[in-house]
Amino acid sequence: MFETAHEQSTAQPSPTATDLSNQHPSSESRLDPYSGNWTIFAPQRTERPDEFVDQAPTIKTDVACPFCRGNEAITPPAVWARHIPETARLFRNVTCCEEEEEPWSVRVVPNKYPAVGDLQSDSKTAFDSGAGRRDSGLFQSGCVSGGHEVIIESPRHFHSLTQLDIAEIDLVFQAYRDRIKHYRSIEGIQYINVFKNVGYDAGASLTHSHSQLVALNQIPRPVERIVERMSHHRASTGCCLRCDVIRAERKAKERMIACDETVIAYCPFASQLPMMVRVTTLEHQSHFENLDDRALESVSRMVFRVISWLEKIRPGTAYNYCLNTCPPGVNDPSDSFHWSIDIFPRMSHVAGFEWSSGCMINPVLPEAAAAMFRKCAAANSPRRR
Structure with missing residues (x-):
């Protein structure tokens, strides 16, 4: 209770x-x-006292939202998607990579502007072996790779998680669980973080409700x-x-x-x-x-x-x-x-x-x-x- x-x-x-x-x-x-x-x-x-007046950023309304239903082609192909039928509320897998016209309730896509490179396309051992490290005394650097994905939480243009159906919210957290498991199975991944930014001051660049996952080859x-x-x-x-x-x-x-x-x-x-x-x-x-x-x-x-x-x-x-x-x-x-x-x-x-x-x-x-x-x-x- x-x-x-x-x-x-x-x-x-x-x-x-x-x-x-x-x-x-x-x-x-x-x-x-x-x-x-x-x-x-x-x-x-x-x-x-506060003499500064916060001014909300201008929201562009004349640009198609890449996360809305019907605009799937704007984003990379989905790596995970599930749909909750309006009648039975039963989950079923959807192979969105091949059938983008299929309905979906929660959809996961690679970030179009990733913070890190794809570990699966780079050398899996570059960082761990030291081959990716560059050491010149005081100035050290290294290769950072992994994965960066966006969890689109609804096909509708909602701004808040609280606007979702409770079944959709459960599905969002299932997506977190499944995608963490996916990256945990990849050799070389050392750290996985799921996060959500809501609002301009929190670092969000789009208003459509979504969260993100970043996986790294270092902790x-x-x-x-x-x-x-x-x-x-x-x-x-x-x-x-x-x-x-x-x-x-x-x-x-x-x-x-x-x-x-x-x-x-x-x-x-x-x-x-x-x-x-x-x-x-x-x-x-x-x-x-x-x-x-x-x-x-x-x-x-x-x-x-x-x-x-x-x-x-x-x-x-x-x-x-x-x-x-x-x-x-x-x-x-x-x-x-x-x-x-x-x-x-x-x-x-x-x-x-x-x-x-x-x-x-x-x-x-x-x-x-x-x-x-x-x-x-x-x-x-x-x-x-």
């Missing part, structure tokens, strides 16, 4: 950004147990640090770091948002960005792509709920979410990694101090953010109707 972290006796009105002014004004720093980075929390900075150093800290915690305590954090968060309750039998959503203790929410499974699971259908369904619905609450709290706010699964290049015999999805609105800008120090300043305490989400969740709970 789905429930919010704190059930209340009466419905609460949907919270607004003005709730942030109720935070206590003192600053403090907090350590992220996963990355080892410190975040400075400065609630008083929400009161800063980013910040990810390596997280893996190392998780492994160290497992070695020293015998427990998974994220499982320990989840137990502590459920006991403390103040940063929890919602929980069901499978999945939990909470605001991390040392969130680097304001209003960040983390979603993961209660049961230890290192690989997102190994979730069964029931668990995957719970995850997709929790992400849907969190985004719907965020859209009520901050209408029109740009946001990102990132899926972190155990990298293929990690040798983890102790099973110390635990997958997660981080959802974060783009409410603040990274400025000079953050760039120069590597230390983020967050104007919203996670306890205040969680309280806002809980109020919104309670106001929309079927139990209150």
Whole structure:
């Protein structure tokens, strides 16, 4: 059964950004147990004057959207597609590479403007063998390749994941699972990341609801640090770091948002960005792509709920979410990694101090953010109707 972290006796009105002014004004720093980075929390900075007026970017309406049904020829051929018939809602495979006229509900295509080259067309061992490295003392470089795909979440021109049918949202997460499995099977792939950019400030270039997958032949150093800290915690305590954090968060309750039998959503203790929410499974699971259908369904619905609450709290706010699964290049015999999805609105800008120090300043305490989400969740709970 789905429930919010704190059930209340009466419905609460949907919270607004003005709730942030109720935070206590003192600053403090907090350590992220996963990355080892410190975040400075400065609630008083929400009161800063702002003489700059945000101007929304112009949306081109005279250009055909490449992700809409009927415009499949604008994108590369699909590598994965499935359709949910309007009547039976049953999944079936569609070989879109050969039959682009077939209907589809979710479609995955290679990115037309990839961030990395195709590992399958390049040398599979160039980076690992060192043949692709160029070392001239202080200045080192290397070949980066892998894969870059776009997950088109609907044939209709929707802007938000919350506009999709719940069956379509489940199918989106099935696409994530299947494409991660695909890249995990390719020799040379060391790291896989699934992410979603919504809105100009979050890095989106198209409004049609979509997400992306990037696979690399190397593991980013910040990810390596997280893996190392998780492994160290497992070695020293015998427990998974994220499982320990989840137990502590459920006991403390103040940063929890919602929980069901499978999945939990909470605001991390040392969130680097304001209003960040983390979603993961209660049961230890290192690989997102190994979730069964029931668990995957719970995850997709929790992400849907969190985004719907965020859209009520901050209408029109740009946001990102990132899926972190155990990298293929990690040798983890102790099973110390635990997958997660981080959802974060783009409410603040990274400025000079953050760039120069590597230390983020967050104007919203996670306890205040969680309280806002809980109020919104309670106001929309079927139990209150």
